[in-house]
Amino acid sequence: MSLHLADLPTPALLLERGRLLTNLEAMRARISARGVALRPHLKTAKSAKVAELATEGASGGITVSTLREAEYFFDHGFRDITYAVGIVPARLGRVAALQDKGARVQILTDNLTAAGEIAQYAQAHDASFRVLVEIDTGDRRAGLLPDSPDLLDIAGALHAAPGVELLGVLTHAGQSYDCGSIAEVRAVAELERDGVVAAARRLRDADLPCPVVSAGSTPTAVHADDLTGVTEMRPGCYMFFDLDQLVLGSCARDDLALSVLTTVIGHNRHAGHLLLDAGALALSKDVSATRWRPEVGYGEVCDPASLTPYPGLFVGSVNQEHGVVPVTDAEAFARLPVGSQVRVLPNHACMTAAAYERYLVVEDGAVIDDWDRVNGW
C-alpha cells in the first residue's frame, strides 16, 4: 500500500509512523531507566497495531478505558489488561467472560459497597477478580485520598474475599493537564508518587498485599524525576502527543504524530476566511491548548507535506462539517485555492482520533498502511 496524500478522501486521520516510533521509544527508555514497568494506556490509540509497537511486539500489559477496548485487545492477542475506570457490578460478568477465555484483567474500585459486590459475584459465580484500589492524588476525580479511613476497610474486604486478589493501588494525576510550567508538572508528579506510595505503605503496614503501585499521566510520565516505590506507569497520549501536550511542555513540535488531512472547500472573501472540510466532528470541540495559546482555536493549520504550521492560520471556529480559518491577507486565498489540502494539528489526540475508524499511516509523505481503531463501548 502506498498512496499519495493528494489522492485521499478527506477528512482523514493521519499518523506519522516515524514520530510514533520515536515517541514510543523515548517513553520506554525513560520509564525503564527508572526501573518501572510501562503499561501503556490504549485509550488514545485504541489500535492493536499501535499497541503492538508500544509493547515492543511482546503483547505486554496494557491499560484500557472501556470494556470494548479490553475485548478488542484480547482478540488481538493481549492478555494482561488493566481496565482503569471504576468497576460497577453490572460489568463483572463481561470481565469474567473475558477471563474465562484466558485474559488476566485488573479492575478498579474505591467503593466499599462495590468491593462487597465484587466479592459476592466471585463467590456466586465461582469467578476470580484481580482488584486495585483507586487513589486520588490531587486530581479530585475518582479515588480515595491516601489517608482515607476507607482505604484499609476496602482493601481488607477485598483481601478477605475468596476469589478476590487484592493487587494494590492505582492513581492518575490528571491535574497535571492544568499545569502552567514543567516545574509544576514535576511537583504534580511528586504528589502523584508520594500519594500512591503512601497508600501502598498503609496497605503493607496493615499486612495487606500490595504488589502493584500504578501511576501515570502523560505529563507526569514525561517529567517525573523520581519514581521510587511506583511499580508501573500508564501514560497514553505520549504515543501521538497533541497541541495540548505541546503547550504543557510534554513534547517538541516534531513529536506531534497525529493530524487531520482536510480540504479547502471554500473562500469567504467578504468574511475573511477559508473553509475546511474538517469541522466539529472531524476535529472535536476540544480546545484545551487555548488555555495557554488562545489563538490555536480548534487546531493549527499546516502545510500538508511538511506539517509545518502556516504562520497565523488556525481553525477559529467549527460547525459540524465546516472548519473556519480566518485569514488576514489575500495572499492566503491565492496560496490555498478551493480543492487544496492542508493538515490540522488537533488540540487533543484522544478526542480527535475518536471520530475516525482508522489511521492512515504516513511515512516519507506517503500512506503506507491503514490501522483500525476500536471506538464506542
Added chain:
Amino acid sequence: MSLHLADLPTPALLLERGRLLTNLEAMRARISARGVALRPHLKTAKSAKVAELATEGASGGITVSTLREAEYFFDHGFRDITYAVGIVPARLGRVAALQDKGARVQILTDNLTAAGEIAQYAQAHDASFRVLVEIDTGDRRAGLLPDSPDLLDIAGALHAAPGVELLGVLTHAGQSYDCGSIAEVRAVAELERDGVVAAARRLRDADLPCPVVSAGSTPTAVHADDLTGVTEMRPGCYMFFDLDQLVLGSCARDDLALSVLTTVIGHNRHAGHLLLDAGALALSKDVSATRWRPEVGYGEVCDPASLTPYPGLFVGSVNQEHGVVPVTDAEAFARLPVGSQVRVLPNHACMTAAAYERYLVVEDGAVIDDWDRVNGW
C-alpha cells in the same frame, strides 16, 4: 425486541420514539402550512429509519452533510439528495458514480473556479450535475452575499455549461443559533428569507433559471412566520432537539427525544461529586446551552424512567470516559448509588449522537428497536 433500560450496557444512546414522531409531525405541519417543501437535513440523525419517518416513508428529498451519508441513504432507497456542503472538484467523481446508479444529487458552490471545474468535469466525463449557488444571509460561514457581483457570473457560467443544470440558490441562517430570544430568531428568519429570495430574484431578472430557493435551520424553520418565495426548508436538529434548542426556544422540554443512558460509576465524597460513565466521548465537549444556562455544563442529569431532571444535577466537567456531577447534599449519594442509572440530556444532538453506532429506540420505558447510524466520511 423489548429490553429494559436496566439491562442495557452503558453509555447508550436512547431515542424516544413518541417524541421523535411528535417533532416530525409538528415540523411537517408547520412547513406544509406555508406551502413549502420540507427537505429534512439528515446530518443530525444519520439514520435511514429516522429518514423514512421524516419523509413519511415516501423516500422523499433529503439533505446530507457528507458524501458517505449520501451513499448510505441512497443504499436505503433515497434518490433525491442535496449535499449541502460546498463541493470540491475531487468529489465530483463520487457524486457522478452515485448518479450513475440512479441518484439525483444536488451540489453546492459559491466559487467561480469550482463552477468552471464542475463544467469541465461534466464535459470531460459526459456527466451531468445539478447545482445550487450558496448564499450567505448573515451566517458569514459560506456563500455569496445576495448582492454579490459574483452571483450572476457563477450562475451564468453554470447555466451556460453543457451537462450542468442551474437549480437555484441555497442558504443556511446558522446565526439563528446565537439568538437570545424568539423575536431575534424571527428577525433572522426574515433575513434568511429576504436574502435568499433577493438572490433568486437577481437570477430570474438575468433570465437565469431558479426553480429552487432553499433555506432553513431548525430555529428559523420553527419560528419563521413568512416563507414567501422560499421553495424548501432544510432543518435537521428538530427531529430530536436538544438543550441548546430548548434554551433557544425552538422546543419544549417534552420534545427532547435524545438522551444518553449512563451508569453512576463512583462517589467522590471528599470532592463532592458523582461520577458517570458518560464523559467527553459519550456526551461530546459541546457546551452550547451554557451560553444561556451556564449551570448546564455538559448535560442535564435526569431520572432514567421519566426523563425528569434531578434538580441541580448537571455534568459539570468531563474526561474521556468520566462525567463529573457535583452534588451539594449527601442525599444525592444515597439516591444514586454506584451502579444506578441516570439519563443525560445533551447540549447538542448532532455532536453527541455522532459517538454512537446506533440508537436504542424507547417506547413506554422499554427499548423496542435498534436503528443504525452512518458516521464518518
